[in-house]
Amino acid sequence: MAPAVLIENLHKRYGSREALRDVSFQVEAGEIFGLLGPNGAGKTTTLRCLCTLSAPDSGRVEIAGVSVLEQPKVARQLLGYVAQEVALDKVLTGRELLQLQAALYHLPRPLIAERIHTGLQRLGLESWADQKTGTYSGGLRKRLDLAAGLLHDPSVLVLDEPTVGLDIESRRVIWDFLRQLRDRGTTVLLTSHYLEEIDALADRVAIIDQGTVIAEGTPSQLKDRVGGDRITLKLREFTNAEEAEQAKAMAISLPFVQEVIINSAQGNSLNLIVTPQSDALFELQKALKEAGLPIFGIAQARPSLDDVYLSATGKTLLDADIAASSQRDLKAEQKQRMRSRT
Amino acid sequence: MTTTSVSPQSTPNRLEKTVIQPTPPSLFSPEFVQETLALTRRLFIQLQRRPATLVAGIVQPLMWLVLFGALFKNVPEGMFGMSQTYGQFLCAGVIVFTAFSGALNAGLPVMFDREFGFLNRLLVAPLASRFSIVLASALFITALSLLQTIAIVAVSFFLGAGLPSALGLGVVALIVLLLVLGVTALSLGLTFALPGHIELLAVIFVTNLPLLFASTALVPLSFMPAWLQVVASLNPLSFAIEPIRYLYLHSDWSFSSVVMQAPWGNLSLGTTLLLLAGLDLLALVGIQKLLQRKLA
Structure with a gap:
């Protein structure tokens, strides 16, 4: 059987900056796969290529054997994408946003109300469903975004930094939910620069640094390898x-x-x-x-995952994060986010 | 038919699977209608919850009518061609200018969707065609423009501008539609061509009023110096204003009636309609390549 996600020799360049230089990894069906790396390592760019928001310069991207580049519409049906920055229309209620989402994924009309009900219930959002999303807290917004990403029951759920900026309680709720999801058979691919998150959640992990994968395996394999x-x-x-x-x-x-x-x-x-x-x-x-x-x-x-990162790159993840954030060009990143398929 | 993969450990309480369509639906399929309606509905919900745009969009042209009408009230009769009063003359200009401004702004909400990342939500979805994003905006702006037109026509009537014939009103609506379609297409094109809302606003700002003053909205061609007559008679706004003005004054119109005497020749009602339709075609074809590249 084809892997849930296949990424092979992915290259992507933004102007003179090489965002991805040869990224390869595979996600098996039914596992939680973590993409760990400091800010600016290429995690988001990889996900954008997977979710048809960016076209890679070269490389193979497949979801359950479907080429994302050749059959983007089929790939999009298989994918649920939860972006790092939650973009909800703040005048819509949670339910209205889900109704819009349902139509965008062409759910059959008789099924929509039931799906929305189930989604709201699973994420504990029932009492908020008819409030405008502008009144939601960060944790609620993320949960609604998750419900939206799962509405069409994708075979692969892709999350970019799912708990960044969330309080500890919201983070725990989301972790538990992702584990449940995995146990029900949904493949989960998430990025994080939190070691703790990857260690707690991921069945397997790829560590990505400066646009390339430097280690891949289960967290304990990676730690054992460091010795x-x-x-x-x-x-x-x-x-x-x-x-x-x-x-x-x-x-x-x-x-x-x-x-x-x-x-x-x-x-x-x-x-x-x-x-x-x-x-x-x-x-x-x-x-x-x-x-x-x-x-x-x-x-x-x-040894911790940080030690794994340390032994592969010679610096700790925290140091790399600080270095990356002092070098980042936030304006350029904003532009990159707005860019569709260039 | 394939279904999404289910791993061995999946439990029976898993939701029933959505059927994956190996040949995705395309333009004008039921799926396309579904997504277009949903996107249009969102715009109407926004309007309903934040009615400021609608209120301003209705009040502003009425202020034009009242204030501008008063400004030129004492101009001797007969200066404005066949129009009895300046108010009657102005009405056509306000209808067209209002529709034009609304359509020119059509891209702004989409630009904000782009900037806030909401557009990405649409772009990762398996839309039958991303043209639905464009069509939803066009439907919304058209409905809004028709509402504004009705308000202007009604208030003008009470201010003594009279009314076109029933069929004439139909042609007025058609002219508004043709203008809105073309300008909305251009505005959406700009939305994807420009880097952000600051640039889009700058373009709107620079285009809006000059196009108004270089048209026959406020004064007839005969008022203008020769060079401005040439500009105004090439301005698409004039192609919309002059036939509407003619319909207000003549109940016995036909498509061959001459509605505009440009320095370079006479234009009939039919010709202006064709010119507007041509403009739409040009705009749609022009932005199609761009949208395909940005939204394919």
């Missing part, structure tokens, strides 16, 4: 540099320690990468005691 456990050690709440250096020299001499970094931004705490073994923490504590060094706090953890 080693992480130990964070604080000698004191705020350790002086001298003592930290002393501890570093001692720790690096231990056979199971691979790397030690002093994190001056965190009160000279020590970040250690160790070979995964159950007694690493115990051995380290023993060695510290013998060297007469104090312990304020110590914790061992498996």
Whole structure:
């Protein structure tokens, strides 16, 4: 069976900027697939190519075996798209927006009222249905947008940064809903630059950086591939540099320690990468005691997705995000969003 | 027929699947009608909930009639051709100018949809044809213009401008329709050709009043210097104004009646209608390529 989404060797250039340089990944039917990367990595551009809003310069894009470039109208029937910025007509009520959406997807008239009712119910929007969307909170707007994207029961639901800017409660509601959706058989493809979101939701993930996929797999596969456990050690709440250096020299001499970094931004705490073994923490504590060094706090953890990103790109996702946002040309991005099929 | 893929773990409480159409519907299919009606309905709901546009659109031409009518009230009789009063002369100009302004602004809501991302909602949907977006705007603006025309005709009647014959009124409506169609097409074309609403507003601003003053809306051709007569007699607004004015004054009109004496020749009612239809055709063909590129 053809994969739910197939993206192969996708290239897209905006003027002199290469937004996508060779993006490839596959989403299997019935899974939640996460596209993780910092702002400006090419996540939205990839989704725009998938949803027929932009035409790629080259590459293959298929939904359930249907070529998006050759049969865009068929592809659009298979897709539900929830954009990052919710565009609701604020004078319409939620129900009216869904009625419009139903007509745009040519749902048979007898089916429309029932579909809208079910959609409102599943997203807990019944009591808001006849209010104008201009009165909705951010979380409600997102939920209505989700209901709209799902109205025609697409086989693939595509979400661009579904919880950006939402409060924790709304975020949890949307996560739960997406899991339910997956369990009912809908394929979900979402982008995020929240590690936590991808880790909590995605069955499989592709990490995208500067227009290309740098890693793909299940979150635990990716973490295993990075190898080693992480130990964070604080000698004191705020350790002086001298003592930290002393501890570093001692720790690096231990056979199971691979790397030690002093994190001056965190009160000279020590970040250690160790070979995964159950007694690493115990051995380290023993060695510290013998060297007469104090312990304020110590914790061992498996590598996180951020470590995966770090090992592939040499920078943390947060750093990349900050760097990207200082370089972004917001005006150009706005233009790009308005552009249809260029 | 294929249905959307269902994975093995799907449960029976899943919604019944929508049938996917391998050969999607095209122009003028029932699906096209469905989406066009829904998009038009949205515009009417907007109008109903935010009636400011409608109120201003009715009040403004009436103010034109009253204020402009008063301005030239004391001009000696006979200066405005066969019109008894300036009010009677002005009426045709106001009808056409109002319809023209409304149609010129038709692109603005679509431009805002573009800027706010609402248009993307339409573009990711499997529309039978994206021409439905254009058609919905045209239907809406046409309905609005006809409403305005009715209001102007009614108020003019009470101000003493008289009424065309019943059939004449039909031709007035036809002229308004032809003008609105062409100008709406141009405005929507601009909406997709220009980068944003600032530029669109600038174009509207620069076109609107000059076209009014370079037409026969406010004064007859005979008032104008020779060069302006040439400009005004080539202005499409004049092709709409002059026949309406003629219909107001003559109950015994025919399509061969001469309605306009341009410096370069006489134009009959039929000719002006053909010119307007030609303008529509030109506008539609002109924007078709653009819309196909932007909306294909």
